[in-house]
Amino acid sequence: MNKLFFTVAFVSLLALSIGTIHAQSEQQIRSDLQKKLGSNAKIKSVSPSPIAGVYEVLVGNEVFYTDTNSKYLIQGDIIEIATGKNLTEQKQADLNRIKWSELNPANALKAVxxxxxxxxxxxxxxxxxxxKRLDKSLQQLDNVTIYTYLIPILSPDSAQKSKQIWCSADPQKTYIDWMINGIAPSGKSDCTTPLDKNMAFAKTYGITGTPTIFFTDGSRFPGAAQITDIEKKLSSLKQ
Known part of the structure; x- marks a missing residue:
């Protein structure tokens, strides 16, 4: 019994020691890599990848890999041959995910x-x-609620148009009239708008380009996605 207890205790201690060594190693890699990349690269974490001797490095919302000596920074995908899964792509999707509940519908135009x-x-x-191309495609969807969050990031005129759209008598109609029919918004632009809140949200979640689509599971589609892909995604979700 004493021998068994000693063996179990030794194995547990060994496992704990290995875990501590790994943690120290990862911390050292992170420290070394941060020095080499400079202060502009914000390293979130360093952790073992599925490949021995290769570590996953999260810089902002981007996935990279490095070796144990922090000599190389690798950009590319790790694909599991047995399953065909793109592990890097999955990780990237998780990093780009948001909580749907964190979106405030009061700050959006709403089309049902x-x-x-x-x-x-x-x-x-x-x-x-x-x-504009995406908005035209979205007209093909049925049984859908679309929340549009205006973020004027392209030019000063974008801010002016966004304010005119939001301050109009029917913001959703004014938006569609402009985006699809080319009828420019006019009228006042001095009402209270959620544009600053939308911009702050975009900055927090790394929304740097338009359009960017989010679904109720928190996943995002950047760019003007194909309507067939949007429909497929919506169909896969339990609404």
């Missing part, structure tokens, strides 16, 4: 078609050509 059961959110700039 059909029963409105399926939901998505779009961050849009009124001077964004790809946003």
């Amino acid at each position: 078609r059909g029963n409105g059961s399926r939901q998505l959110a779009v961050f849009s700039d009124p001077n964004c050509g790809y946003c």
Whole structure:
């Protein structure tokens, strides 16, 4: 019994020691890499990758890899051959995910078609050509609620148009009239708007381009995604 107890205790101590060594190693890699990359690169974490001797490095919301000596910074995908899974892509998707509950519908334009059961959110700039293309495509969706968050990031005129859209008598109609029909917004632009809140949200979650789409599971589609891909994603979610 004493021998068994000693063996179990030794194995437990060994496992704890190995874990401590790994933690120290990861911390050292992070420290060394941070010095080499400079203060502009904000390293969030360093952790073992599925490949022995290779570590996953999170810089902001980007995934990189490095060796145990921090000599190389590797940019690329790790694909598990047995399953065909792109592990880097999965990690990147998780990093870009948000909590749907953190979106405030009061700060968005709202369009409801059909029963409105399926939901998505779009961050849009009124001077964004790809946003206009996306808005035209979204007209094909039924039984959907679309929340549009205006973030004027392209030009000073984007801010002016966003304010005019939000301050109009029917902001959603004014938005669609401009984005799809080319009818420029006019009228006052001095009402209280949520634009600053939307910009702050975009900055917090790394939304640097428009359009950016979010779904109720928190996943995002950057750019003017194909309507078939959007429909497929919506169909996969339990609304």
